[in-house]
Amino acid sequence: MAGETERPDSFLTALAETLKSTESMDGDLADILSDHILKIEPSDNAVADAKAAIVALAAQRAAPKDEEAVDG
Numbered sequence: 001m002a003g004e005t006e007r008p009d010s011f012l013t014a015l016a017e018t019l020k021s022t023e024s025m026d027g028d029l030a031d032i033l034s035d036h037i038l039k040i041e042p043s044d045n046a047v048a049d050a051k052a053a054i055v056a057l058a059a060q061r062a063a064p065k066d067e068e069a070v071d072g
């Protein structure tokens with residue numbers, strides 16, 4: 001209905017789901033944002049925790065796969 005106010009928790013949940021279902025969005029990154037940032041009351045360390053998770057994801061992706069290590 002027009003004029004209805006969306007609750008913040010509903011908005012953040014919908015935003016997270018939209019990010020996860022968007023083809024051009026990195027699903028793992030969307031999960032990190034959802035887990036740490038897109039919350040009604042994020043922790044005091046939410047940004048630092050998200051950064052650490054992103055750095056860990058980047059390191060995991062940068063590491064050679066087992067096949068590459070054997071072939072290389």
